[in-house]
Amino acid sequence: MHRARTQDRTRVTVVGGGFAGLTAAITAAESGAEVTVHEAHRTLGGRARTADGPYLTNDGPHALYNGGPHWTWLKQRGLLGPMAPLPPAEGMRLRLHRNGTLHRVPPFAMLRLTRRTAESAPVDTDFLTWATEQVGAEGARAAAHYVGVALFHHDPGSLSARFVQERFRRATALPPEAHYPRGGWGNLVERMADHAWSMGVRIETGSRIGPDELPDDHPVIVATTLSAARRILDDPSLTWPSGRTMLIDLALRTRKGDPFVVSDLDAPGWIERFTAQDRTLAPEGESLVQGQVPIAPDESKADGTARAERLLDAGFPGWRERVVWRRESVSNGRTGAVDPVGTTWRDRPAIDRGNGIYLAGDQVAAPGLLTEVSFNSGIEAATLAIRTKRLDLKRA
Known part of the structure; x- marks a missing residue:
């Protein structure tokens, strides 16, 4: 230089x-x-x-986006250094929690929303209203909750449609833009x-x-x-404005068949097994699981914990008996700007x-x-x- x-x-x-x-x-x-x-x-x-x-x-599921x-x-x-590779196909288990059960694919209406550009979404309308006009109520709600992983906000649907749609498209891009050091x-x-x-x-x-x-x-x-x-x-x-989210870190004894990611489409929430792509993050035989559940200003840490545990119950059967280490915290106003x-x-x-x-x-x-x-x-x-x-x- x-x-x-x-x-x-x-x-x-x-x-x-x-x-x-x-x-x-x-x-x-x-x-x-x-x-x-x-x-x-x-x-x-x-x-x-x-x-x-x-x-x-890390303090939440940070990622580098290659876009x-x-x-x-x-x-x-x-300075980029080595990135953790995505899990092989047999380990790339993305599960979507919808209507109380796990699914392998999102609602078709939610996928249709990925075809809308960020520029087509208005600044002066909330995301849920705009997305509902585009693909219907079911797809709009699922998209709003799914994008919570990139917002750390309890109600993404209430934010500017342009702001949320840009993040929704990038969070659903294939191949994935998100990578982890x-x-x-x-x-x-x-x-x-x-x-x-x-x-x-x-x-x-x-x-x-x-x-x-x-x-x-x-x-x-x-x-x-x-x-x-x-x-x-x-x-x-x-x-x-920023988000407020409950963060949970778990070390679990590894069990074959555990998912890579569980995304909640009924409410914003995300659980990710980080050792699926980077074995160096925990001792041999253990899985490092991190999650974030956005909580509203009037909700408590206990409310967020309860929702995280319900998501864990759905995606990681028997997880309580496998816990080796556990940590929880609330991140308030430290999760980036929301518009x-x-x-x-x-x-x-x-x-x-x-x-x-x-x-x-x-x-x-x-x-x-x-x-x-x-x-x-x-x-x-x-x-x-x-x-x-x-x-x-x-x-x-």
């Missing part, structure tokens, strides 16, 4: 060492900037952290951090930055959750906050699906920061 001469280098501070922050740091360093990353935790990765063994879990720009960006820099997201984060170090990026972990500690003589990119950015920047306007009726990603909090402050993360004004929002905003924030600083220097 071309790098600017030392005397011309711009300084950039990045607050947050997750996927967005590391993307911003690498982008700024490639432009010749002198970059420092401050991460409040002792480890990098944000929500892309992978737990220490023996169960290599997105970040796939190419990572690959060009040698082998060994968990932590390996990808480690490769990105090593690359940043090799470019001269200074990374400080255990370094929590407060409102009074932000430098005012060079650009700052705040690459944190929106709630953390609200505190750091003392800006109450930094809000946007209500009448809004698009352009209406979310702007990346450029003025006065040399920029935002990056999964709830800001950038396009894409899940991690792609963090990636796109990280690149945009770094690009704007460098460009604006250099224009200011020319004017001085």
Whole structure:
């Protein structure tokens, strides 16, 4: 990569060492900037952290979509690394929970909806209303619940039709766009951090930055959750709807015939056996099962747990007797942006906050699906920061 001469280098501070922050740091360093990353935790990765063994879990079923720009960006820099392969045909058991029983194929009406482009769906109409007009009530409800895996939201049908349809099409694409870094997201984060170090990026972990500690003589990119950015920047306007979901992780003694995925079409919910494609995630003879069940603001963790267990009962008979390890948590407002009726990603909090402050993360004004929002905003924030600083220097 071309790098600017030392005397011309711009300084950039990045607050947050997750996927967005590391993307911003690498982008700024490639432009010749002198970059420092401050991460409040002792480890990098944000929500892309992978737990220490023996169960290599992530905070929810993150995925890399090969239809997105970040796939190419990572690959060009040698950062993509090995991906966990899809299970062989005999292990590729997708089960759909509908009307209380398991099915191998979705309703035909739901499949018909995959033929509608995202552009054909209106922004100012909710998804369920629009989809019902397209394929009928049954197919519309099934599609809304199925796409919950990419939204972490309890009522996808109430969101903007354009927003949901884009994600529905990508979540149902064949061959699948979703891929998982082998060994968990932590390996990808480690490769990105090593690359940043090799470019001269200074990374400080255990370094929590407060409102009074932000430098005012060079650009700052705040690459944190929106709630953390609200505190750091003392800006109450930094809000946007997100999801609330109950996450469940299980290690089960392996049993032949267990499905790869169980998707609930009666309500949003998703259970996935991650060791079907990556045996390194759990000890030999055990399966790592992860699931997410979106819950409404007035629902409790227990409500989500009960729904997850009903889905497990349907897809993994006898799972209770096979449990070796179990963990549950609720992720609230930490699952990426969702766009209500009448809004698009352009209406979310702007990346450029003025006065040399920029935002990056999964709830800001950038396009894409899940991690792609963090990636796109990280690149945009770094690009704007460098460009604006250099224009200011020319004017001085």
